Amino acid sequence: MAGLTLWRNIIADFKLADKAVFLFSVSLIVTSFLYFWQTTPASYAMIKSPQHESLQVSLNKKQTYNIQGTLGISAIEVNQGKIRFVSSPCQNKFCIQHGWQQHHGDLTACLPNRISIQLADLNQTASYDAINF
Amino acid sequence: MHHSHLQIETTHQDRLIAGFAALAISIHLLESALPSPIPGIKPGLANLVTLYVLIRHGWRLAVNVSLLRVLAGSLLLGSFLSPTFSLSLAGAIASLTVLGVAWHIPGKPFGPVGLSILAALAHMTAQIVTAYLLFIPHTALFTLLPLLLTSALISGTLGGILVNRIIKRLDELTQHE
Numbered sequence: 001m002a003g004l005t006l007w008r009n010i011i012a013d014f015k016l017a018d019k020a021v022f023l024f025s026v027s028l029i030v031t032s033f034l035y036f037w038q039t040t041p042a043s044y045a046m047i048k049s050p051q052h053e054s055l056q057v058s059l060n061k062k063q064t065y066n067i068q069g070t071l072g073i074s075a076i077e078v079n080q081g082k083i084r085f086v087s088s089p090c091q092n093k094f095c096i097q098h099g100w101q102q103h104h105g106d107l108t109a110c111l112p113n114r115i116s117i118q119l120a121d122l123n124q125t126a127s128y129d130a131i132n133f
Numbered sequence: 134m135h136h137s138h139l140q141i142e143t144t145h146q147d148r149l150i151a152g153f154a155a156l157a158i159s160i161h162l163l164e165s166a167l168p169s170p171i172p173g174i175k176p177g178l179a180n181l182v183t184l185y186v187l188i189r190h191g192w193r194l195a196v197n198v199s200l201l202r203v204l205a206g207s208l209l210l211g212s213f214l215s216p217t218f219s220l221s222l223a224g225a226i227a228s229l230t231v232l233g234v235a236w237h238i239p240g241k242p243f244g245p246v247g248l249s250i251l252a253a254l255a256h257m258t259a260q261i262v263t264a265y266l267l268f269i270p271h272t273a274l275f276t277l278l279p280l281l282l283t284s285a286l287i288s289g290t291l292g293g294i295l296v297n298r299i300i301k302r303l304d305e306l307t308q309h310e
Contacts, residue, residue, distance in 0.1 A: 016242070025282075
């Protein structure tokens with residue numbers, strides 16, 4: 001009961017504007033969850049490999065690309081707005097297990113074969129994505 | 134031989150700023166030793182000093198204490214002019230600006246809790262925007278924003294409640310004297 005009284009005292013000290021700020025913040029946070037946690041589908045993928053600085057590939061066309069990497073050829077499949085590694089001459093096959101990628105901002109790669117795929121929508125500007133100190 | 138002593142005249146305000154800044158810096162250092170579950174989520178205890186100083190001694194003193202804390206804290210931790218420092222400074226400037234506006238609204242509608250929440254949200258938003266502009270210009274960064282704002286709301290609310298109780302308790306103590 002002491003705990004309940006304490007909380008009652010605490011709430012009693014809230015001014016009207018404090019309560020308004022609290023409720024406003026809660027609604028702001030809910031909105032931010034809805035806004036920032038929605039995913040947008042990607043329209044194209046950038047494939048980077050030792051041979052291609054960046055090969056731009058549309059995700060609307062069903063096709064398989066055979067990309068030459070440092071170890072060998074990786075097969076990359078595009079189907080219905082999605083893209084994945086089908087086969088790769090690497091040891092662990094993480095790239096294949098990563099599976100289908102379809103959202104703007106998604107990134108998948110086969111590091112041993114030095115091939116990366118970045119998904120983007122058309123307004124995306126290419127830029128470095130992190131600085132490490 | 135004549136010795137001349139260089140003496141700086143200090144006012145009562147200067148001594149208040151120095152004392153509160155020292156307190157804030159100590160809390161800042163202690164807090165930096167605490168492990169954080171997720172980068173960016175911290176209780177922000179040093180900001181409680183800023184809030185207390187704002188309510189008791191006004192905005193100008195709060196600005197001095199907060200900026201001194203960021204500067205001296207970074208010098209002591211060795212993060213001066215590092216990304217951590219930029220983020221810390223951006224957060225402090227944003228929360229001080231918001232506090233300045235909220236504090237000077239006629240009739241003083243906000244209590245410690247409202248002020249604390251506003252400052253915490255401004256602090257967090259400024260930090261993530263700064264991180265985006267300077268270090269990680271990738272929109273995926275904003276995926277963290279809702280989570281960080283939630284943590285800011287929680288720590289801001291609890292911080293405001295704490296400051297409110299500290300002020301009430303200190304009032305009681307000074308009345309009994």
